[in-house]
Every structure is written in structure tokens, then in C-alpha cells.
Amino acid sequence: MDVLTQLLNGSMLAATFRMATPLILGGTGGVFSERAGIMNLGIEGEMLVGACAAAVVGIATGNAWLGVLGALLSGGLMGLLHAFICIRFHANQTVVGTGVNILATGITPLVLQTLYDSGAASPATPTLEAWSVPFLRDIPFLGAVLGTHSPLTYLALLLVPVSSFVLFRTRFGLRVRAVGEHPRAADTMGVHVYRHQYISVALCGMLAGLGGAYLSLCQVSMFVKGMTNGRGFMAMAAMIFGKWNPWGVLLAALLFGCSDALQMVLQAGGSQIPTDFLLCAPYLLTVAALACFVGKAVSPRQVGKPYIKD
Amino acid sequence: MKNIIEMRGIVKRFGNFTANDHIDLLVREGEIHALLGENGAGKSTLMNILYGLYRQDAGEIYCKGKLAHIREPGDAMALNIGMVHQHFMLVQPFTVAENLILGKEPVRGLRLDMAAAKRRIRQVSEEYHFEIDPDARAADISVGMQQRVEILKILLMGAEILIFDEPTATLTPQEIQDFFEICRVLQRRGHTIIIITHKLKEISQISDRVTVIRSGKNIATVETSKVDEGRLAEMMVGRAVRLRPSKERREAGEVVLEMRDVHAKDPRGLPALRGLSLQVRSGEIVGIAGVEGNGQSEIAMVLKGLAPFSKGEVRYQGRSYGKGASVQRLIDSGVSHIPEDRQKSGLVLGMSIRENMILGMEDWARFKWGPFQKQKEITAFAEEMRTRYDIRCTGVGQEAQSLSGGNQQKVILAREIARDPQFMIVCQPTRGLDVGAIEYIHAQILEQRKRGCAILLISYELDEIMELSDRILTIYNGEITAEYQAGQVTSEQIGLAMAGFRAAERTGQDVPEKKAGDAV
Numbered sequence: 001m002d003v004l005t006q007l008l009n010g011s012m013l014a015a016t017f018r019m020a021t022p023l024i025l026g027g028t029g030g031v032f033s034e035r036a037g038i039m040n041l042g043i044e045g046e047m048l049v050g051a052c053a054a055a056v057v058g059i060a061t062g063n064a065w066l067g068v069l070g071a072l073l074s075g076g077l078m079g080l081l082h083a084f085i086c087i088r089f090h091a092n093q094t095v096v097g098t099g100v101n102i103l104a105t106g107i108t109p110l111v112l113q114t115l116y117d118s119g120a121a122s123p124a125t126p127t128l129e130a131w132s133v134p135f136l137r138d139i140p141f142l143g144a145v146l147g148t149h150s151p152l153t154y155l156a157l158l159l160v161p162v163s164s165f166v167l168f169r170t171r172f173g174l175r176v177r178a179v180g181e182h183p184r185a186a187d188t189m190g191v192h193v194y195r196h197q198y199i200s201v202a203l204c205g206m207l208a209g210l211g212g213a214y215l216s217l218c219q220v221s222m223f224v225k226g227m228t229n230g231r232g233f234m235a236m237a238a239m240i241f242g243k244w245n246p247w248g249v250l251l252a253a254l255l256f257g258c259s260d261a262l263q264m265v266l267q268a269g270g271s272q273i274p275t276d277f278l279l280c281a282p283y284l285l286t287v288a289a290l291a292c293f294v295g296k297a298v299s300p301r302q303v304g305k306p307y308i309k310d
Numbered sequence: 311m312k313n314i315i316e317m318r319g320i321v322k323r324f325g326n327f328t329a330n331d332h333i334d335l336l337v338r339e340g341e342i343h344a345l346l347g348e349n350g351a352g353k354s355t356l357m358n359i360l361y362g363l364y365r366q367d368a369g370e371i372y373c374k375g376k377l378a379h380i381r382e383p384g385d386a387m388a389l390n391i392g393m394v395h396q397h398f399m400l401v402q403p404f405t406v407a408e409n410l411i412l413g414k415e416p417v418r419g420l421r422l423d424m425a426a427a428k429r430r431i432r433q434v435s436e437e438y439h440f441e442i443d444p445d446a447r448a449a450d451i452s453v454g455m456q457q458r459v460e461i462l463k464i465l466l467m468g469a470e471i472l473i474f475d476e477p478t479a480t481l482t483p484q485e486i487q488d489f490f491e492i493c494r495v496l497q498r499r500g501h502t503i504i505i506i507t508h509k510l511k512e513i514s515q516i517s518d519r520v521t522v523i524r525s526g527k528n529i530a531t532v533e534t535s536k537v538d539e540g541r542l543a544e545m546m547v548g549r550a551v552r553l554r555p556s557k558e559r560r561e562a563g564e565v566v567l568e569m570r571d572v573h574a575k576d577p578r579g580l581p582a583l584r585g586l587s588l589q590v591r592s593g594e595i596v597g598i599a600g601v602e603g604n605g606q607s608e609i610a611m612v613l614k615g616l617a618p619f620s621k622g623e624v625r626y627q628g629r630s631y632g633k634g635a636s637v638q639r640l641i642d643s644g645v646s647h648i649p650e651d652r653q654k655s656g657l658v659l660g661m662s663i664r665e666n667m668i669l670g671m672e673d674w675a676r677f678k679w680g681p682f683q684k685q686k687e688i689t690a691f692a693e694e695m696r697t698r699y700d701i702r703c704t705g706v707g708q709e710a711q712s713l714s715g716g717n718q719q720k721v722i723l724a725r726e727i728a729r730d731p732q733f734m735i736v737c738q739p740t741r742g743l744d745v746g747a748i749e750y751i752h753a754q755i756l757e758q759r760k761r762g763c764a765i766l767l768i769s770y771e772l773d774e775i776m777e778l779s780d781r782i783l784t785i786y787n788g789e790i791t792a793e794y795q796a797g798q799v800t801s802e803q804i805g806l807a808m809a810g811f812r813a814a815e816r817t818g819q820d821v822p823e824k825k826a827g828d829a830v
Contacts, residue, residue, distance in 0.1 A: 169422060171415045178401050178412050185399035188383065189413030189463075301402065 010144030020257030022211035026235025029207030036200035041097025044232025045104030050209025055223035075209015090306035180300035320369035392469025454485030563592035566764035572622035597779030646731035659711035664692035716747030
């Protein structure tokens with residue numbers, strides 16, 4: 001009953017977009033990184049660091065937008081670190097990504113402890129106020145779904161067509177894709193392979209960082225230890241499920257977001273299903289989606305393989 | 311005629327190994343110049359120096375009469391020198407147009423200007439009769455077409471001097487003819503072409519002059535019209551080479567293998583063999599002539615027990631295979647197989663020579679003691695094979711992937727012959743090998759014939775089929791279309807049957823048949 005009402009008044013779909021936001025941001029970032037041939041398992045860690053940096057800068061300056069900037073920069077730095085180890089030392093990219101994640105899980109509580117003397121959570125951060133879009137909010141149903149959201153949600157939605165344009169219609173995008181598919185061919189045509197990889201992986205870190213900022217500045221208004229809780233990995237799943245295409249990432253993220261929203265609605269509505277099972281739902285869906293579709297999704301050919309110039 | 315490229319006294323060393331030892335190469339403007347040598351003779355090294363991928367340790371390069379300092383491919387490109395590598399550099403999921411513009415993309419504002427790119431590509435493609443579709447995906451076009459895209463790529467960069475590294479290695483016979491036609495068009499339009507090759511036949515077909523290199527040294531530069539293949543082979547290998555294997559006549563024995571009305575599907579599930587029948591007798595080589603992709607691979611797969619067949623019967627030494635047989639049982643009962651692709655299915659590239667040498671025999675009592683391998687025995691066996699087959703390696707512990715193609719093939723040959731096979735399926739045994747290695751491999755195959763082994767030879771090289779076979783069957787679209795006795799048929803007749811012309815079948819039946827091989 002309750003679910004039906006919420007569906008009809010659009011609030012569950014609005015929740016879908018809220019839950020999907022970090023996945024769209026992280027997943028689109030992943031698309032850039034992997035299209036350039038660098039496998040990025042570190043999205044989770046970059047998101048976590050972004051969430052932490054957003055909270056820290058936000059609290060220190062009292063300005064949520066500066067917090068967003070902090071997330072962008074810290075995520076970008078994590079991305080550069082990832083790229084540097086992968087490119088400069090031809091390291092195994094699975095190991096580097098895992099390392100980035102471990103680094104993030106380790107360093108964020110340390111920051112909490114040092115700054116706020118608490119190992120679990122930061123004080124309240126300034127909140128990034130939601131925008132209510134004139135006209136759009138007045139349209140029946142659609143207004144309820146899309147009319148009022150965090151600026152970062154709108155940014156994530158805007159990012160999809162922009163990324164798609166960049167990847168498939170511009171010179172930079174063509175070169176990034178060539179680098180991920182056949183770096184030697186790109187190299188013989190005078191394309192700077194490493195430069196495009198650095199830019200793409202840094203961009204991935206920045207977008208993942210933004211996803212983190214959304215968690216700490218918009219969803220909860222504080223940083224909690226380990227708060228990404230697998231969302232970076234779900235973003236990767238959305239990237240694969242979405243076949244390394246921004247529009248595909250959007251759809252996959254919305255699907256995951258929807259199951260998350262449904263789970264919340266059911267839980268709030270006092271469903272008979274045990275809470276633990278409901279909490280599992282988005283993750284189960286992720287596993288199911290990957291198990292069913294990953295075989296059909298074709299990754300960029302050289303992803304995960306270091307390019308070594310002669 | 312003046313020289314457009316002069317390479318003088320080029321020396322290139324890799325560690326202790328001298329790949330180029332004072333080589334001179336003079337290429338005249340507008341000619342097609344072949345660079346002939348065995349694998350490892352140093353011809354690719356020389357061309358990589360000219361293209362700026364390597365730098366010479368000594369020697370000078372003059373381009374159009376001026377001393378040229380070529381440090382990287384960009385320098386070569388600036389001198390209008392372009393190179394098409396043996397392994398194509400195409401981004402598979404990209405369209406032809408995207409591949410061609412990469413690195414110097416025309417843009418309008420932020421957007422790629424694909425329309426302008428395609429216009430330009432169509433224009434140049436027409437100019438050279440390339441018939442390239444700029445919208446096709448690189449992954450979807452034939453190897454010959456991919457090569458044209460590569461040629462177009464360097465032409466768009468302004469290349470006047472074109473270097474082709476083993477351009478025909480991966481082409482079908484028809485594509486090779488098309489490629490030669492393209493070379494002639496390029497020549498007519500004033501381009502100079504250097505072709506690296508070890509195929510003698512092609513040299514006489516296409517080149518004006520040929521420079522022969524052996525073990526890093528220049529042997530000679532000659533006018534192609536003034537030498538024959540035998541002389542070129544001798545210059546290349548350094549000794550007289552038997553280009554035509556000597557084969558004594560012998561009567562074939564009883565039927566060892568028989569396929570009757572066999573139907574099978576290819577890996578994509580499409581029908582590949584449609585009622586194919588053939589017989590192979592002991593002491594006889596039966597050659598399957600045909601254009602690649604007409605069911606040859608499936609014959610080998612079915613006979614090796616690697617693929618099931620849906621209808622018909624296969625009998626080996628009188629016993630029926632059933633529907634698909636166990637590979638191990640076939641190996642143990644004397645079926646050997648030299649696979650089409652030695653790197654993909656002939657060897658485990660990451661394993662050593664000695665380990666590769668006993669593949670399929672690792673369970674033989676000779677090589678194991680309970681669950682353990684008899685390491686000494688295996689090494690001794692590998693060493694024996696190394697000596698007998700003259701496998702050039704640093705030791706039997708060397709990884710198979712670091713061997714040259716000819717030596718890789720020798721490892722496979724040694725392994726397959728060591729089992730004293732009653733029946734051998736030999737596929738493309740000399741693809742990509744040089745004259746010396748081909749001569750050796752052919753001699754080994756004939757040696758097995760002499761021993762009484764029944765041999766089914768599958769090759770896309772018609773010459774190889776005609777030289778080795780006792781009987782020749784042509785295959786088209788999964789069926790045997792004609793049967794000929796070796797020596798009583800011309801390559802034209804076979805060529806027609808390969809192309810599916812039934813008329814040729816009648817010609818085949820005109821040939822008096824001595825044996826009862828009723829394969830059609």
C-alpha cells in the first residue's frame with residue numbers, strides 16, 4: 001500500500017535519483033579511467049577520501065561548496081597517485097586499486113581521530129542545500145521526482161550527456177578510447193598514451209570524490225567512518241553493467257538506486273521482510289546484474305594491462 | 311635512375327649479437343625493391359632503422375641525396391617514409407575513418423569533423439582504387455582490407471617511400487594478388503616501395519630489384535629479371551636448397567582413415583562440413599586444397615576429436631570414432647596432429663621446450679612414476695629431440711614463446727613424430743617459415759610417409775599441396791569437389807575447383823585413377 005502511494009506521488013523515484021547520484025558520479029569516472037585502459041578498483045577509496053575531505057574542508061571553512069572543492073581535489077590526487085603507480089611502474093592494477101582502497105580506509109579514521117578526537121564520525125558539516133528548480137518543480141509528478149535535488153545530483157545528471165559527448169564526439173575522447181583499446185596503435189599515430197591515461201584516471205578520482213562529497217555533505221551532513229559502504233564498487237558494477245558508456249551507467253545506477261529506494265520504503269513501511277534482507281537487496285541486484293550481463297559486456301581491450309613503450 | 315634512399319655501412323648490435331653488419335641498401339626512386347632474407351637475417355632491423363624505431367650504431371642514411379638523421383618515426387615521416395608493420399596497428403572497435411584520423415583529427419569547434427574526414431578518405435581511396443568503406447568497423451573487415459587501411463594511413467601522412475614488413479604473411483592467395491595490384495598502382499603514381507619478405511615466389515612476381523641479406527650481411531643486390539628462384543634461395547640460405555622436395559613413388563597401403571558423409575558445425579554453430587567423405591591410406595599423403603574457411607579447420611577438429619560431428623561416420627584403423635572421440639585415446643592409438651596455429655594450439659607458449667615436448671604423453675609410463683614426473687627422463691627425451699631436430703635454443707628449459715617460428719614448429723613436429731603415428735593430420739605446416747625451415751619440415755613429413763604413416767595435409771598454399779601430396783582433394787563449402795592424382799593436374803584446374811566450379815570436377819574425373827580412392 002505504502003509503496004504504491006510513494007510510487008504515485010513520485011517520492012520513491014526521487015529517492016532513486018538521490019541514491020543513484022554517487023553511483024553515476026563514480027561510474028562515469030570509472031568509464032573514463034577504463035576507457036583509457038587503466039582498471040580502477042580504487043573508486044571506493046577515492047570516494048571515501050572525497051567524502052572525508054568534503055567534511056573536513058566544509059567544517060573548517062563553514063562553506064559546503066568549498067567542501068565540494070576539497071573532495072574534487074583530494075579525489076583527483078588519489079587518482080593521480082593511482083595513475084602514477086600504474087603507469088610509471090607498470091604495476092598490477094588490481095593490486096594498486098586494492099591498495100588505494102586500503103589506504104583510504106586507513107587514512108580517513110586517522111584524520112577523524114587527529115582532527116576531531118573521534119574514531120567513528122565527524123561533527124556535523126554544513127549542508128549543501130538542495131535546489132528547487134523553478135517551473136520543473138511545478139510540473140505534476142515530474143516535479144516531485146526531479147524538481148528538488150542536491151546540486152550534485154543535477155551535476156551528475158548533466159555529466160552523462162557531457163561525458164558521452166566528450167568520449168564519442170571529441171578529439172580527446174577518440175584518443176582516450178584508442179589508448180584503452182590499442183595503445184601501440186595510438187602511440188604510432190602520435191597520441192601521447194600516458195598523458196591521456198593520467199588525465200582520465202585523475203578525472204575518475206575527481207568524479208569519485210564528488211560522489212563522496214554527496215554522501216557526506218548532502219545525504220548525512222557528516223562524515224562517518226567507512227560511510228561509502230561499497231558504493232564505489234557498486235559504481236564499478238554500474239560501469240560494467242552500463243557497458244563503459246555514460247548513458248548505460250546512468251541506467252544501471254538508476255536501477256541500483258531504485259532497489260535501494262525500494263528497500264528504504266519497504267523498511268519504513270514496516271514490511272514483514274526482515275530488514276537485513278532488505279538491506280541486501282541492492283547488493284544482490286548488483287551481483288545478479290553482473291552475473292547475467294558481464295559476459296556480454298566487452299571491456300576496453302587493454303584495460304588492466306600496463307603499456308610499456310619499447 | 312637516381313637513388314631515393316641510400317643506407318651505407320649500417321651496423322646495429324643488440325648486446326653481443328650483430329643484427330646488421332655493414333649493410334648497404336640502395337633504393338631507386340619509383341622502384342619496387344624486395345629485401346630478401348631468412349627470419350632473423352636482419353632485414354626487419356634494417357627497416358626499423360630506416361623508420362626510426364632503432365638507431366644504427368654506425369653507418370649513414372641518405373634520403374633524396376641528403377644526409378638524414380632519423381631518430382624517431384616522426385623524423386622518417388617528415389622525410390615521407392612510411393611503414394606498414396606486419397602486425398597491423400588498428401583499433402578494432404573503431405571505424406576505418408576513426409582509425410585513419412587518429413592523432414590528427416579534423417575538428418569543428420570541439421566536435422570531431424567526421425564528415426570532412428570521410429570525404430578525404432573516400433577521395434584518396436578512389437584515387438588509389440582501394441575501395442575502402444570509411445564507416446566499416448576495423449574488426450569487421452578482411453585482413454586484406456585492414457592492410458589497405460594501413461597503407462591508406464601512411465599515404466594520408468604523406469608517405470612517398472612505403473616500407474612493407476612481410477605484407478603477405480597473413481593474406482589469402484587472392485588477397486596477395488590484390489596486394490600486388492595495389493603495389494603496381496602505387497608505383498604508377500610515383501611511390502617507391504620496399505618489401506621485406508622471405509617468399510621467393512613473390513619476389514619474382516612483384517619486385518624490380520632485390521637485395522639479399524644473410525646473417526646480418528649484404529649478399530647482393532640484383533635485378534629480379536636476371537635471377538631465378540633457385541639462385542635467390544641459394545643466396546639467401548648460403549647453400550643449394552632443394553625447392554622441390556624429392557619424393558619417390560610408392561604404392562599406398564590399406565585405408566587407415568575414412569570419413570564418410572560427415573556433417574559438422576563450426577564454432578559459431580553454422581554448418582561447416584556438409585557430407586564430406588575421404589580416405590587416407592598408409593604411406594600416402596592426401597592434400598586438401600581449398601580457400602581458407604571452407605571447412606578445413608573443422609576436418610582437423612573432428613579427426614582430432616576436438617569437435618563433434620552430427621552425422622556420418624569416421625573410421626580409424628577399422629574402428630569407428632563414434633560421435634566425437636576422446637583426444638587422449640586418439641593420441642595413444644597413434645593419431646598425431648600438427649595444428650594450424652602453432653602458437654595458439656600447438657604449444658603452451660609460457661612453458662619450456664621440455665614440457666611442451668611431452669604434452670599429451672605426460673601420462674606415459676616412460677615419463678612418470680606414480681603421480682610424479684620423471685624429470686631426468688623428460689629432460690633426456692627433450693635433449694634427444696633437440697639434437698635430432700636441430701632445435702636452436704639456449705637449452706630445453708627455454709620458454710617456447712621465445713623461439714623463432716621455425717624452431718617452434720620443430721618442437722611440435724618432434725613431439726608428434728616421436729609417438730610413431732599411424733595417422734597424421736598436418737595443417738599449414740610451413741606458414742610463415744623461411745625456405746630453410748620449409749625444406750626441413752617437408753623432408754620430415756615425407757620421411758613419415760616413407761615409414762608408412764597415413765598423412766592428411768591441409769594447407770592454403772597450393773604449391774605445398776602440389777609438391778607433397780600423392781592425391782589432391784579440393785574442398786569447397788564443406789564438401790570435397792574433386793579428386794586428382796598428383797602430377798596429373800595443373801594449378802589452374804585445382805584453382806577452379808577450389809573456387810567451387812563444378813566443371814573442374816569433370817576434368818578431375820578424366821584423370822585415369824589407379825587407386826580405388828572413391829572420395830567424391
